[in-house]
Amino acid sequence: MADQAHVSRRMLQLLEMGKVNVSLGTVDKLARALGVTTGSLLGKRPMARQAGATSIEQVLASNLQSARKERQMTQEALAQQSGVSRPVIAHIERQARNPSLQTLARLAAALDLSVEGLLSR
Template sequence: MGVEGRDKAKALEAGASALSGQLGRTVQRLRKAYNLSLSDLSEQSGVAKSIISQIERNETNPTLATIWRLAQALDVSIDKVLQGAEDEPFVEKTSRTDMPMLLSDDGRCRLAIIGWIKTVDWLQWYDFHAEPGGVLESDAHQRGSIECLSVLDGELEVSVGGRLEHARAGDTLRYRCDRPHVIRNTGSTPAHATMVCILKAAVMD
């Protein structure tokens, strides 16, 4: 590794350390503010007591899923948990097993949350899989919200506001999702797509 590579590695390591340090201090401060013991927070978040202790002592770099569970248990946004660390450089990796998973009512559609939880209030990003015949029904989002569905494999149909539109691999559908909408796999093979939902968008006429 050259000098430039070593400098970059040191910068990333320093950034990760700063992020971890900020996180540990914030989690501990919020936990004490709510008068919670490590055991209390562990029970409410589903995160092991030993892991929380390591986070507070800055002895581990938690996954995004772990941070999300702690934020939910502490009743704060992920922005609050990570506040003050935005300017530090860092590289973040999430494995498939750490991604929160949502299922449709019929159990045939799966959405892995792959977007950054820090942006969930205005930008949501999912990895979408649907078995043949799978149906995902969604309620209306905020006024002006837009959803973008890019089909990677298979065939999907979107129904919104009484209008139907089909898309195959390579196609992208963009539609208002501030009204009930439905995604169906109308093909005979599994479908795979990426879904991006932009919330709080400018109101459309």
């Protein structure tokens, strides 16, 4: 699995033991290696990945912006609610940041979403 996902075996071991806070990029690599969508990997039922699917960074940026705007929240308000800094939120929305799962969980909770929902089309 580590070879297919292009991650170290140690990283995979630490992840399986719950001892590492992995980035979205690492989760996406694992999902690709398994042939499932990144969002569904974090949910109850993994779903097959479609060829030519939108990048996870684009999905996250779009979902984050949409959810924030639906709730009439500024980036600053989301930062205060989530504890994630406004510059980090701006970078995620511009697809310029590879956030950790912990950061995504904080944003999802502040928006009353699951991480799976934040990462799924």
